[in-house]
Amino acid sequence: MVPAGSGNGMIKSLLEPVGLPCSATSATISIIRGRTRSLDVATISQGTTKFFSVLMLAWGLVADIDIESEKFRWMGSARFDIYGLQRIICLRQYHGRILFVPAPGFESYGQRASCSIDKEPSGSDKTLVYQGPDSKLENLDWREMKGPFVSVWLHNVPWGAENTLAAPDAKFSDGFLDLIVMKDCPKLALLSLMTKLSDGTHVQSPYASYLKVKAFVLEPGARIDEPDKEGIIDSDGEVLARGRKSYKCDQKALMSYDKLQISVDQGLATLFSPE
Template sequence: MVVTCSGDGLAHEVFNGLGKRRDAKKALAKIAVTHVPCGSGNAMSCNLCGTDSPSLATLAIIKGIPTPLDLISITQGETRTLSFLSQSVGIVAESDLATENLRWMGAMRFNYGFLVRLYGKKVYPCDIAVKVAIEDKPSIKEHYRREMNNHEPASERRGYKNLLDDDASASSGYDDGLPALRYGTVNDKLPDGWELVPYDRLGNFYCGNMAYMASDANFFSPALPNDGYMDLVCINGDISRLEAINMMLSVEKNKLFEMPGVWYRKILGYRIIPKDQPDGYISIDGERIPFQPFQAEVHKGLGTVLTKSGHMYEAPGPL
């Protein structure tokens, strides 16, 4: 394993370092990336270990079960990056990246950044195309419950041991060790069946691969480590301030998923094109990337982590 003693950013770097190897598929399957929480958000540890305590996380890592983790390819310009946690455009990205100077506040800086932008009712116009897999909340709940009741470790379902023993499979059919992109890159023609839709009132575009985004923010309660989907939340920016505050408070109470103004989908990929503003913030796993169009697609079980259950996050699911 690789043990990162850090915030979530160092884990992002480790996944991308492994992804640059010629044998990336084998390396990402064989080497578990783990997290002893030493940062502001510590989302990875909260999801995998159920704690943001360094000592308790260390114990959970020692006892952890190898678990496949979906990873997401982000293409922007000529660059391909792996994401393990989240991608955001809008108020969440700004609340994180525009408050770097307030790290002394700890996790409270995210709330402060959110409230400042909420008061101004900021919107972030974008054109968005999404490949939807599960589009209604009852079906998403049922999908989550099926996995919760499946107690076979996900590593056994992936054929984890066989994969590690099969050196030939690590490079066969792979470009630079990573899976080929099913939907191409952001520079390619829009994939068949995708349609760019203008969202001129977008307040928050938030795509997650884990449930907790911070110790008190179970933002994507139906998220699963290895279901082959990304979880997408979109919220308009011109909703009332009271409604927006209620949404923020609902995250801590695990009620965001049920809020009527929250557009929640399980998806396979998306393309997003910011417009009408020269610069802004795009966050990939909490790291800033250029304010330019990008495209994302998910790779089922490409990475490996250690979890308590072998197939679930340590977060309460949707109510």
């Protein structure tokens, strides 16, 4: 993997622990050496539609910044900072609900809840392609948080971009996703929190909940200030779903702006790694 995008979170997560710069040269040398490591893969499902994610999923503030700032792509990674400031000044909050299966040690987050898991209808082509982990999700201990939300952010690796240590405790193949949730947060506190993304201390804010989850369900809703408008669901820098009157809502997306569920397959993928 060679850094060639605006964020380069995956390659940053690989190179940073060994003190190598996030550059094409460092990445190429790592590939030549041939060392590998395992990586968890998240399966995002909605009915029969699936998307396999290795980096992140976002809804709310982070997704809005990531996708809507594309109009400033010519700025490079600075587009995230410039548009992020604009989005904080004109802050949006969203109705919705999230459900999750917490990792051991994180059972105190949220409230106990029952979760109805969508089961994919059987089909003759089911065995032809990978379908995601064979987990009995309905039998797990689910918990929930209800909105309004400022941001919901799931991460598979520590870095979301070269200057964004989104999930400082994330591991490549621990079988869990790191969940960062922001709900009620004053704008000045949010601005301060966002400036701490570079060193990961934003997760220590009293306005952020940071935990690990084994499975996750997102039920996105409309904006608080303008109920006729909805948001964007973003995974690995690509739009999964566009709600009503959201940015470029006329463009077709892979999924609808509705309930989706996520499960994790531990160590499914393999990456070239410097160590």
